[in-house]
Every structure is written in C-alpha cells, then in structure tokens.
Amino acid sequence: MGIFPPCDSSEVMEKLLGSVCGKTRDDPIPTPSKIKGKVVLMKKNVMDSTDLWASFVDRVHEVFGRGISLQLISAEHFDSNDPKRGRLGKQAYLEDWVTKLTSLKAEDEACYDVEFDDCLGIPGAFVVRNRHHSQIYLKSLTLDDVPGHAGPLHFVCDSWVYPSRRYDSDRLFFSNKAYLPSETPPPLIVYREQELKNLRGKGSGELKEWDRVYDYAFYNDLGSPEKGEDHARPVLGGPAYPYPRRARTGRAPNKKDPNTESRLFLLNLNIYVPRDEKFTQVKFSDFIGYAIKSVGQVLVPEIKAVFDKTFNEFDTYNDILSIYEKRTQLPDDKSLAKIKDCVPWELLRELIRSDGERFLNFPVPEVIQADNTAWRTDEEFGREMLAGVNPVVIRLLEEFPPRSKLDTEVYGNQDSVITREEMEKNMNDLTVDEAIEKKKLFILDHHDALMPYLRRINTTSTKTYATRTLLLLEDDGTLKPLAIELSLPHESGDSHGAVSRVFTPCQGGVGGMIWQLAKAYAAVNDSGFHQLISHWLNTHAVIEPFSIATNRQMSTLHPIYKLLKPHFRDTIHINALARHTLINAGGILETTVFPGRYAMEMSSLVYSNWNFTDQALPKDLLKRGMAVPDPSRPHGLRLLIEDYPFAVDGLEIWSAINLWVAEYCSLYYPTDEKVTGDVELQSWWKEVREVGHGDLSDKPWWPEMATRNDLIECCTIVIWVASALHAAVNFGQYAYAGYLPNRPTVSRRFMPEPGSPEYAELEHEENHEAAFLKTITAQFQTLLGVSLIEMLSRHSTDEIYLGQRETPYWTGDQQPVRAFERFSASLVEIEDRIKNRNLDPALRNRTGPVQMPYMLLYPNTSDETKKGGLNVKGIPNSVSI
Incomplete structure (x- = not known):
C-alpha cells in the first residue's frame, strides 16, 4: 500500500502491456491524431444492376445512417479492456456514400474518403461492418500520414463483405505486411488465430453464399442415382477409389443414395464455393457468353444434318471444314418447320445471335490454318x-x-x-x-x-x-x-x-488407310488420357486441396500465403462448375470422350500412382527417360531430344519460378529452424498430406517440410503445376483438337478385318474419307466437344498472368517486390528466346508440317493477352479455366 503513485488502472495496463510490444514502462502514450484514408469498393448495384430492390433498400439504409463503418486495430498497443487484443480505434464512416455517383459497369470501382481517430500506434488491421441490405466488394484501404509509418499504409482486401447480420464475428483485414506466426505483433495474434478459425468453419451443415468456409469433401456429387443405375457413379475418395478432395458444399444427401450428395438443377450455376473464390463478374459474363455462342455453333450443323444423306455424320473432310470457313446459312423457315419437334429452334433463336448475324462458325483451328492436310x-x-x-x-x-x-x-x-x-x-x-x-x-x-x-x-x-x-x-x-x-x-x-x-x-491404298486408322486409335487414347489425366487430374484436381489448405491454415499475413494465393485464383470455382456440367454423370466429358461413364473412375486408378514430387518438371523428365543429369546445364539436365519444345521452354520457365521461390523463401526463412518452427506452415503441410491428399498420405515420397529446400521444392511444384503445366495442356486444346480428325476423342468401330463390309469400303479410294469419319467421333459429339474446348481454350479478359500481380501492393515488404520484378524480367527474356527458337529452321519440331509455332509456354508478359480470347500465348497464374 502506498508504494505506487495513484494512477488510472487503464494507464497501468497500457504501460505493462506496452512492454510486451517492446515499449518501456516510461514510454509516453502517443497523442491521438486524425488519419485520412481512401477506400476502394464496388457496390452491389454496380455489380448487379438488375437487383433494383437491393439498391432501393440500401439507399433507405443510408438515409438513416446505416452505412459502412471501419475501425482500425493497433499493431502496437493492446486494448485496455481486453489484454489479448489490439486497441480498437473509433468507428469511422465512409464519406459521400449517398451522394457519390457510381457507374453501372461491373468493372468500375468507386473511391471514398474516410477519416479515423488514431488507434494509437501503427494499425495492423481493421474491422469493417456493412449495415446495408446487400454485399459490397471491398477492394482496398489506403491510409496516409500514419504516425510512425513512412509512406502510405496499404490494406489489400479483394473480398466480398456481406451485411453484418450474416456473420457470427466481425470481418477484418490485415495490412499487407507479411509476418511468420512467431513474429506477429502480439496485439494481432488473437485476430490472426480467430480469422483462420472462421475460415475453417464447423465442419457440418449446408454452406450459404455469404459463408467463407473452406472445407473438404469426397467427389460424391457426380452421380444422379435417382435417375437410375446408368446415372449412378461411385464416390471418389477413400480406399476403394482414391482421389484428391474437393471443396465441401454441405448439400443434402441424395434421396436414393445417402452416400451421394444431391445435385442442383443443371441451369442453376449458383454452386457454393467460398464467395471470394468465385469468378469476377467480368469473367463470369465472358464464361456464359462463350457458352451460349458455343451452343449456337453446335445447333446449326445439327439442324442442317437432319437434311443430310447421313444423319449425325460428316461425310467428307470438306463437311468438317465447312463449320469453320464461313457463316452457316440456316435452312429456310419451311425446312425448319419439318424439324420443329426435335430442335428447340424458337426458344434458342434469339439467344444465339452474335454481332447482328444469326450464327457464327467456329474459328479455324491453327492446326489447319496453313495446310488442312498436313495433320495427316x-x-x-x-x-x-x-x-x-x-x-x-x-x-x-x-x-x-x-x-x-x-x-x-x-x-x-x-x-x-x-x-x-x-x-x-x-x-x-x-x-x-x-x-x-x-x-x-x-x-x-x-x-x-x-x-x-x-x-x-x-x-x-x-x-x-x-x-x-x-x-x-x-x-x-x-x-x-x-x-x-x-x-x-x-x-x-x-x-x-x-x-x-x-x-x-504404309502410304497409299488400303494399307495407307489402315495405317491412318491405327494412328487415329492411338490419338483417341491420347485425347482421353489428356483430358482425364494430364489436364483434369494432374492440374485441376490435385491443386484444389492445396488451395483449400492454404486458406484454412495460413493467415493472409503469412509470407507463403502471399506467395501462393495468386496461383489458386478461380480454381475452386472452375472445378465446381466442372463437377456440375462437365465430369458428372451424362456430362459433356462422358458424352464426348471415349471412356464415357467410366472416365472419372478410371482417373481414380491413375491417381493411386500419383506422386507429388514427380510433378517437378526436371524429375518428370528424368523419370520418363527424356533427360539425363548434366550439372553443366543451368537446370542440371540434358534432353535426349534436344528439340523437345515443351521441355526446352518448360525448363526455362521452371528454373525462373524456382529461382524466384528460392529468393522469396530465403528472405523469411534464413534457417531450417524457421521452417520447422512455423506452426501455420507445418499445419498446412500436414493437412495437405493427411486430408487434401489423404488417400496417399502414407506414401514415402512426400517431402518432410523440415528444411528450407523442402519448402522451396514444394512451392515451386505448386506454382509450376498451377501455372505453366496447366497452360501447356489447356490452351492448345482448340488449336490442335478444334479440328477433331487430328485429335479424335471417340472411336465407334474396330479396325476393319479383311473380307468385312468395312474393309471393302477401304478398297475404293472414294470411300476413304467416309470410312475414316465413320470410325472416329460422330458429328454431334464432335460439335459438342469442339464447342467445349473452344470455351476452355479462351483467356478471360481479366486474367492475371505469370509474372504479374493483381495489385502492386500485394506485400508491404520491399525486398520481395524487387525479387518479383527480377522474376518478371526473366520471363521477358524467356519470351525472346522462344521467339528465336521458333524462327530456327533447324528446329523442325518448333513448327512442324502444320507450320504452327510452339507458343504454349510463351509467358506473354505484355498487355496483349489482357484482351482475352482464343490465344495459345500466355501463362495464367492459376488453373482458372
């Protein structure tokens, strides 16, 4: 008693707790001041101008003061009333919310001023409360003149914020500074932990659009057993059918089979994925537009086929070429009347117009642009x-x-x-x-x-x-x-x-035709394996668990989160759409690719032999015997086929990614002990192995994540698979397989036996084309398959490419920014070398008889690809289509 001078209890708490943050007992408490900020966001009515009721209710809420509020959270001082949490500043409201006019264009943003009372110390996070009827898209917050901080302080949000009533806890965002868990400013630790807990969810219940939950599920949503045995499919995931996990939706079980999840109506694309994982409005509009255009391109030849001598067959190669070369003229109304019962013409006619014309043909695939016979x-x-x-x-x-x-x-x-x-x-x-x-x-x-x-x-x-x-x-x-x-x-x-x-x-005659058919059967195998394994399984499916685990186990403050997050953009959403319409029972893939209803089950068998470390390009090439070790080379390999375009360009891209990842990781992990001591990183890696890829968790090839080299290897593989490998196996689909005789997906009859009617067809040269086309993919399957790969081969107009970031403020640490600039510059140099190789006549595999330069691993760091479209160039950051 009487030892300490009388003082306010909150002052004592402030001084005691301040010492935890590096403050001495005698440090003066800063004098509060005003901090000015700018908020960039998009309103709901901008993103969905047809939702007039939401806009009206929001305006009413604004009149009565129910707007958007923000509170800064100090990274340096604890709250006097809660010794575990950073001090909260006073609520601040966006200025001019009601009076500021905003555009109706989906891609347009609005900037609002906001003024805060100082939260005492540099802010490390902020709380946002949306009191409107509708959600907003919060892009960023930038603070100027923050006491003790040099230059602007950036908070990169890029998130949908729903009305506060939708959340059990406040929405908060951290500044763009990166911290390992052990180095997090103490006032932010509890916020960091709580945010991750929110993202993991409760593990049960149906998830709603405003939920932000990342969780796992089996592939139990592919079948529709209520339609009968033909539509039932096995659950993928577990001992019987090992498979990577997908994002959970929590939909109710199917009434016919409780092990199968119920499915949405086919035209209902509102599938649950965490809201921030959904396509942007721009991309979704592109996606739907391409889909509608493709439907039209399927229907026109199908309508014409009703009047052909062989329904649902191409009779000659010229029949196929006709779907590319000019606008198709539809049959007249009198002819259409004959097929009104089998073609929903009146319903679809208005939907499938383009540029004032009724229908457009497919673009000419590159494989036949210079020579339409060289593919043979x-x-x-x-x-x-x-x-x-x-x-x-x-x-x-x-x-x-x-x-x-x-x-x-x-x-x-x-x-x-x-x-x-x-x-x-x-x-x-x-x-x-x-x-x-x-x-x-x-x-x-x-x-x-x-x-x-x-x-x-x-x-x-x-x-x-x-x-x-x-x-x-x-x-x-x-x-x-x-x-x-x-x-x-x-x-x-x-x-x-x-x-x-x-x-x-064999060249010419029956022998030549038999050889052409043999190549077609080999191409059918390769096309199916490509779609199911090289493309779907080895990029789309295997990356999704990494995305889920990253969001569940690593805070946005984590440096590895900042490294990997751009490489998961849109992956969960495109995979959900694929399960809905592409790889499901009776979906487009089963309809157009030869394994049919056994396609996904077959991919499970292949996944049982999948090996994460083999996805590293150098190891893959060594395993396939396509290269031998050579320490004198920059990437340590000598290719056995020196003119192997995928490997030559790929090794340069791989090496650039690996160097960037090594430089980045070394900034935050100077020792191996930093890796083993990182609780979030270790939890992430444990969950990837034991849950996301849990069916293979006992395999000895998983890196232990015990050293910095382990971390560099794993991150390099993830980035390579999500960006360059996916680009190499996806964006050339239309260029090569848009002309399906070159890459048929189905064969409908066996090789003709001597003495059979089918063999007799081959003995007459005028029947060769018809015989070949009767063997490979039928007309409807061809048109449906080509329309699909045309859509999947397109770059979105809002795509983000390797060597780019969505914002220059993706991190507040300057050394990683400079390292990333060096990475981007190295990709420009790779582009120049690819251009030169493609011009070298000695490298015959670069262009081949079809005169098509190999550009699938051309980074295209310029703005050229930002316009999107059917372009083989450009490596998106992620498996985004």
Missing part, C-alpha cells in the same frame, strides 16, 4: 507428342519388347507382341538393340492405364483399343512412328491376357 503426316503425328496439347506422356523405350506392369494374376500376359522385324524395316538400317543403346527409341504407352477398363468401355457405343506407339528419333530431331499396337481384352476373360495386332507405316 507421320512427322506431325510424332511432333505433337513433343509440342502438342499432351506432351507429358512420351517416354524413352528402355527394353524391348515393352512390358506391362499390370498384375499377371489378374490380367495375364499384357506384354507387347511387336517384333524386331516389324520395327527394323523402317529404322534406317539400325537394329532395335542399337537404337535402345543410343537412346533413340521412344514410346507413347497408354496400354496399362486403359486395359483394366477396356472391356467395360467397349460394352458401350465406344469400340476402341489400348495402344502402344513406338517411334524412332531421326537425325534431324523429328520422331518417326515405327509401329502401333492395338490391344483388346481376351474373349475368355482378363486373366488370359491381351489380344493384340500390330500395324506399321
């Missing part, structure tokens, strides 16, 4: 394995004959029956053994992936084979196909092995 050549067939839309499967042939890895007790002998004699007749006097020793034989092998499902697949309208294609590396760097093996399950049962036939190159 053997050289182009081989080149597309190195520079096409699926350049990630071909591998070195290291033993002959090729051997299967399928269980012989279940599948019998599945080894290849190709003979040396069949190979060597086209090997330029080389023997098979010599070519293997010189590393000149390569294989495109789809046998083992397809054979377990082939019997079931062929019970449908599909009639196809499991294929192996062997190729020789020529002295000029091109690949010459030597043999194609077509295999079927044995009629007596799987355990009896495969029944295989081998075909070798």
Whole structure:
C-alpha cells in the first residue's frame, strides 16, 4: 500500500502491456491524431444492376445512417479492456456514400474518403461492418500520414463483405505486411488465430453464399442415382477409389443414395464455393457468353444434318471444314418447320445471335490454318507428342519388347507382341538393340492405364483399343512412328491376357488407310488420357486441396500465403462448375470422350500412382527417360531430344519460378529452424498430406517440410503445376483438337478385318474419307466437344498472368517486390528466346508440317493477352479455366 503513485488502472495496463510490444514502462502514450484514408469498393448495384430492390433498400439504409463503418486495430498497443487484443480505434464512416455517383459497369470501382481517430500506434488491421441490405466488394484501404509509418499504409482486401447480420464475428483485414506466426505483433495474434478459425468453419451443415468456409469433401456429387443405375457413379475418395478432395458444399444427401450428395438443377450455376473464390463478374459474363455462342455453333450443323444423306455424320473432310470457313446459312423457315419437334429452334433463336448475324462458325483451328492436310503426316503425328496439347506422356523405350506392369494374376500376359522385324524395316538400317543403346527409341504407352477398363468401355457405343506407339528419333530431331499396337481384352476373360495386332507405316491404298486408322486409335487414347489425366487430374484436381489448405491454415499475413494465393485464383470455382456440367454423370466429358461413364473412375486408378514430387518438371523428365543429369546445364539436365519444345521452354520457365521461390523463401526463412518452427506452415503441410491428399498420405515420397529446400521444392511444384503445366495442356486444346480428325476423342468401330463390309469400303479410294469419319467421333459429339474446348481454350479478359500481380501492393515488404520484378524480367527474356527458337529452321519440331509455332509456354508478359480470347500465348497464374 502506498508504494505506487495513484494512477488510472487503464494507464497501468497500457504501460505493462506496452512492454510486451517492446515499449518501456516510461514510454509516453502517443497523442491521438486524425488519419485520412481512401477506400476502394464496388457496390452491389454496380455489380448487379438488375437487383433494383437491393439498391432501393440500401439507399433507405443510408438515409438513416446505416452505412459502412471501419475501425482500425493497433499493431502496437493492446486494448485496455481486453489484454489479448489490439486497441480498437473509433468507428469511422465512409464519406459521400449517398451522394457519390457510381457507374453501372461491373468493372468500375468507386473511391471514398474516410477519416479515423488514431488507434494509437501503427494499425495492423481493421474491422469493417456493412449495415446495408446487400454485399459490397471491398477492394482496398489506403491510409496516409500514419504516425510512425513512412509512406502510405496499404490494406489489400479483394473480398466480398456481406451485411453484418450474416456473420457470427466481425470481418477484418490485415495490412499487407507479411509476418511468420512467431513474429506477429502480439496485439494481432488473437485476430490472426480467430480469422483462420472462421475460415475453417464447423465442419457440418449446408454452406450459404455469404459463408467463407473452406472445407473438404469426397467427389460424391457426380452421380444422379435417382435417375437410375446408368446415372449412378461411385464416390471418389477413400480406399476403394482414391482421389484428391474437393471443396465441401454441405448439400443434402441424395434421396436414393445417402452416400451421394444431391445435385442442383443443371441451369442453376449458383454452386457454393467460398464467395471470394468465385469468378469476377467480368469473367463470369465472358464464361456464359462463350457458352451460349458455343451452343449456337453446335445447333446449326445439327439442324442442317437432319437434311443430310447421313444423319449425325460428316461425310467428307470438306463437311468438317465447312463449320469453320464461313457463316452457316440456316435452312429456310419451311425446312425448319419439318424439324420443329426435335430442335428447340424458337426458344434458342434469339439467344444465339452474335454481332447482328444469326450464327457464327467456329474459328479455324491453327492446326489447319496453313495446310488442312498436313495433320495427316507421320512427322506431325510424332511432333505433337513433343509440342502438342499432351506432351507429358512420351517416354524413352528402355527394353524391348515393352512390358506391362499390370498384375499377371489378374490380367495375364499384357506384354507387347511387336517384333524386331516389324520395327527394323523402317529404322534406317539400325537394329532395335542399337537404337535402345543410343537412346533413340521412344514410346507413347497408354496400354496399362486403359486395359483394366477396356472391356467395360467397349460394352458401350465406344469400340476402341489400348495402344502402344513406338517411334524412332531421326537425325534431324523429328520422331518417326515405327509401329502401333492395338490391344483388346481376351474373349475368355482378363486373366488370359491381351489380344493384340500390330500395324506399321504404309502410304497409299488400303494399307495407307489402315495405317491412318491405327494412328487415329492411338490419338483417341491420347485425347482421353489428356483430358482425364494430364489436364483434369494432374492440374485441376490435385491443386484444389492445396488451395483449400492454404486458406484454412495460413493467415493472409503469412509470407507463403502471399506467395501462393495468386496461383489458386478461380480454381475452386472452375472445378465446381466442372463437377456440375462437365465430369458428372451424362456430362459433356462422358458424352464426348471415349471412356464415357467410366472416365472419372478410371482417373481414380491413375491417381493411386500419383506422386507429388514427380510433378517437378526436371524429375518428370528424368523419370520418363527424356533427360539425363548434366550439372553443366543451368537446370542440371540434358534432353535426349534436344528439340523437345515443351521441355526446352518448360525448363526455362521452371528454373525462373524456382529461382524466384528460392529468393522469396530465403528472405523469411534464413534457417531450417524457421521452417520447422512455423506452426501455420507445418499445419498446412500436414493437412495437405493427411486430408487434401489423404488417400496417399502414407506414401514415402512426400517431402518432410523440415528444411528450407523442402519448402522451396514444394512451392515451386505448386506454382509450376498451377501455372505453366496447366497452360501447356489447356490452351492448345482448340488449336490442335478444334479440328477433331487430328485429335479424335471417340472411336465407334474396330479396325476393319479383311473380307468385312468395312474393309471393302477401304478398297475404293472414294470411300476413304467416309470410312475414316465413320470410325472416329460422330458429328454431334464432335460439335459438342469442339464447342467445349473452344470455351476452355479462351483467356478471360481479366486474367492475371505469370509474372504479374493483381495489385502492386500485394506485400508491404520491399525486398520481395524487387525479387518479383527480377522474376518478371526473366520471363521477358524467356519470351525472346522462344521467339528465336521458333524462327530456327533447324528446329523442325518448333513448327512442324502444320507450320504452327510452339507458343504454349510463351509467358506473354505484355498487355496483349489482357484482351482475352482464343490465344495459345500466355501463362495464367492459376488453373482458372
């Protein structure tokens, strides 16, 4: 008693707690002052001008003072009433909210002034309360003249803020300064932890549009069992069908099957994903516009086909070319009257207009722009394995004959029956053994992936084979196909092995047509594998769990969150839309790609052998035998095919990403102990392995996340897969497969046998085109598939590309900003080298017989791609389409 001088209790608390933040007991408390700020946002009526009621109610709320309020949170001083939380400033309201006129354009933003009372100390976060009827899109808050802070203080929000009544706790946003968890200013720790808790949700219940919950679920929303057995699909995820997890919606179980989640009506695209993961209004408008345009392009030829001599068939290559070359003239009204019962013409006529014309044709795919027959050549067939839309499967042939890895007790002998004699007749006097020793034989092998499902697949309208294609590396760097093996399950049962036939190159006559068909069967396999595995599974599906875990376990303050977040943009939403209309039972993929109803189940079998570390490009190339170690090279590899466009350009992009990630991570993790001591990082990695990819959690190849090198490797792989790998296997789809004879997705009859009516067709040259087209994808499937890949191959007008950030204020730390500028500059240099390689006539695989330069890994850092559209150039940051 009497030891301490009398003072206000809050002052004692302030001084005691201030010492925790590095303040001494005698530091004076700063004098409060005013802080001016600017808020950038978009109102609901701007984003949805048709919601007049919401706009009216919001205006009424504003008149009565129910607007937008903000409170700053100190990063330096605790609240006197709550010793765990930073001091809260007084509420401040946006100025001129009612009187400021705002545009009705979705992409336009409005800037509002706001004035705060000082929260005492530099603000580290702020609370926002929306008292309106409708949500707003909060872009940013910028504070000027903050005492103790040099220059403007930025808060990058980029988030939808719903009315406060929708939330159980206040919405808050942190400044753009990055902190490891252990280095977080103490007054912000509880806010950091609470925000992550909010994002994880409760793990149950149906999620609503204003919820911000990131959670996991099995792929149990693909089937519609209430429609019958044909529409039921197995749940993907778990021991029976391992699969990555997807974002949970919490919809009710299907009434027919409680293990299956109920589905929305097909035209209802309001699927739950965390609101900030949804497409922007600009992108969603683009997406819907492209979809409607594509529907029109499907309908016109289908209407015309009613009057063709062969309904639902292209009769000649010229029939196919006609869908590209000019505007299609519809049948007259009298003719249309004949088909009014089978075509919803009156309903769709007004929806599918474009530029004042009734319908537009498909753009001409690049593969036939310079020469519409060059796609048939053997050289182009081989080149597309190195520079096409699926350049990630071909591998070195290291033993002959090729051997299967399928269980012989279940599948019998599945080894290849190709003979040396069949190979060597086209090997330029080389023997098979010599070519293997010189590393000149390569294989495109789809046998083992397809054979377990082939019997079931062929019970449908599909009639196809499991294929192996062997190729020789020529002295000029091109690949010459030597043999194609077509295999079927044995009629007596799987355990009896495969029944295989081998075909070798032939030019002209029946033999030439048979060889063309053999290449088509191989292309059908490759097209299906590309869509299901190289594209969907290995980019879309495997990245989604990383996005979910990043939002659940790493704060927006975390430096690795700031590094990775741009590479998850739109991924959860595009995957949700894919489950709704593309990969679901009876969806577009099942309709247009040969595995049909077994497609997703088959991808589960392939995922069971997926390996995260193998997704690193150098390791992938080594594993496929396409490269050997070479320490003298910048990336440590020497390619066995020096003119391998995907690998050459990809290694440069990979190396640039790896250098950027290494430089960035080293700024925040100077030691390995910083990695192991980062609780958020370790929780993130644990959840990725044990939940997001939980079916493979026991695999020994997962990095331990015990060193800085582990962290650099993992982040580099994630960024590579989400950006460059996805670009390489996605944006060339229309360029190569928009002309479907080049990349057929379905085969409808088996190879003709001598003496059969189908073989007799081949004996008359005038029937060759019709015979080929009757074998591959039918007209409706072709048009539907082409319309889909046209839409998926387009860049959005608001896309963000590798080497770009949505805002220059993505971080408040200057060293990472400068490192990122160096990364962006390195991509510009890579562009120049790609241009030069494409102009080098000695590099024949860069353009090939079709004269199509390889541009799928061209970063395009200029503004050229910002206009969007059908452009093979440009590497978006994320799996965004």
